[in-house]
Amino acid sequence: MINQNCSLSMWLKKLEKIGEKKTSDLILLKSIAKKLDLLDCKAFIFTVTGTNGKGTTCAMLERLLLKEGYQVGLYTSPHLFNYRERVRINGLLLDETEHITAFKSIELARKSFILTYFEFITLAALHLFRNYSLDIIILEVGLGGRLDATNIIDSDISIITNIAIDHSNVLGKTRESIAREKSGIFRKDTISVIGEINIPDIIKKNAIKTHTILKKINVDWHWKKKNDYWNFFHSNIELYKLPLTQIPLSNAAIALAALYYSGFKIHEDIVRRCISSVKLPGRFQIISTTPYIILDVAHNPHAASYLSNKLEEMNIKGKIYAVIGILKDKDIIGIINELKNNVHYWFTAPLQNIRTANKKQLKNTFPIHNTSIFNNINEAYNHAFSMVKKEDIILVFGSFLTISELFFDKIYE
Known part of the structure; x- marks a missing residue:
């Protein structure tokens, strides 16, 4: 048992050690969740699941629902600088004491x-949500869907943003095996919104098997x-000349x-006024323009491809200096291939994490x-x-850990 008087940072360190070699067990998890009601x-x-775009899709959902006056709880991961980023109630972070109280309850129940x-932290988030009168959660x-801790909760709407290769281990x-895991969030007689254009057959089969109702893009x-706006069509709803967004349009659209x-x-009018202001730190975040310094958490080829397109849209005259730290289980070569025509110089190093690619792996x-x-x-x-000049770009990417490790919280917007 963990000492109940621990600080939040101490709790988190102990939690990382306790379950670091355990595999997920949803039956056990459900039994503890049931005990705690x-x-x-x-x-x-x-x-919300998907290979990329989960966080921005959630952010768009949250912003629009809050602006309409609903009471909204959000559970997201990972965090960039502070664990408290993972849970928001009506758009606000909670005090450390609230998180610690939830941790104590989970610790006693387990x-x-x-x-x-x-x-553990998923149960804690659900415990926190229970303390508020929320209309929407x-x-x-976190990973996949079928065996993810969030899947102990039956959703009313399931969302799959896209399907690409990541976390292959x-x-x-x-894509078929990954789609099988992600479609594990489907529920009977509920709607599942699919943003993937090239839908693997297993998603259609699982929809039939679970009696979920697919709503597919296109x-x-x-x-x-269009050039400086976009249009959205949905059943009997047609929205023309919507303002462009700071997050990927595909994620805004699926939200x-x-x-x-x-x-x-x-x-x-809420949609038109709000969608252009939704953003997340570390998602093509420009923190300087002379030179350009861009932060992005892209950590797989699919995300790197989007990043490449964004860089090309900027039409920068200078050179691009990429600063990248990455985990060893990622498709490093695939990421490099997506950006090799954009980047002039690579500056890389191991991260302060046991999963990091080391110097030898980076060299190879x-x-x-x-x-x-x-x-x-x-x-x-x-x-x-x-080395950079005013017209150049420093691109910092490769992992959430890369950005958080550089202590950019000093200039965090």
Whole structure:
């Protein structure tokens, strides 16, 4: 048992150690959640999964629902700088004391049963939500879907943003196997909104098996980008000349689709006024323009492809200096290939995490002629910064850990 008088940071360190070698067990998790009366949520539940874009989709859902006056709880992961980022109530972070109180309750209920870090904090988030009168809860899946801790809760609307290769050591090495895991969030007689254009067959099969109702992009709902605006079409709803968003349009569109399918009243004027202001730190976040310094948490080829397109849209005259720290289980070569035509120089280093790619792995995967390898990511960044001119770009990416490790919270917007 953990000492009940621990600070939040002490709790988190102990939780990481307790369940670090345990695999997920949803049956056990459900039994503890039932004991704590966490399964019977009175709120409407959105569950969001996908390879990329989960966080921005959740952010769009949250913003529009809050602007309409609903009481909204959000559980998201991972965090950038502070654990408290993972749970928001009506758009606000909670005090450390509230998190600690929830942790104490979970610790007492689990008794001798071992929970993974993510299982424990998911139960804690649900415990926090129970303390508030919420109309809606938005749950971002941590990994996959079928065996994820968030899947102990039955959602009213399921969302799959997209399907690409990532976490292959856990989810499988094919889009079919990954889609099988993500479609594990489907529920009987509920709507599942799919933003993936090339839908694997297993999703259709699982929809039939679970009696879920698929609402597919380009079939049931549509969006189209024009030069400086976009249009959205959904059943009998047609929205023309919407303002462009700071998050990927695909994620804004699937959030809109899910909201309209949910039955919640979303006024058009709210949509038009709010969607362009939704943003998340670390998602193509520009923190300087002379030179450009861009932060992005892209950590797989699918996200790197989007990042490449965003860079090309900027039409920058200077050179791009990429500062990258990355985990060893990622498709490093695939990420590099997506950005090799954009980046002029690579500055890379191991991260302060046991899963990091080490110097040898970095040397074996990055281009020989324009790569410098450093002891840590701060050294890599400082060296890149010493070389750039005003017209150049420093691109910091590769992992949430890369950005948080560089202590950019000092300039966090």
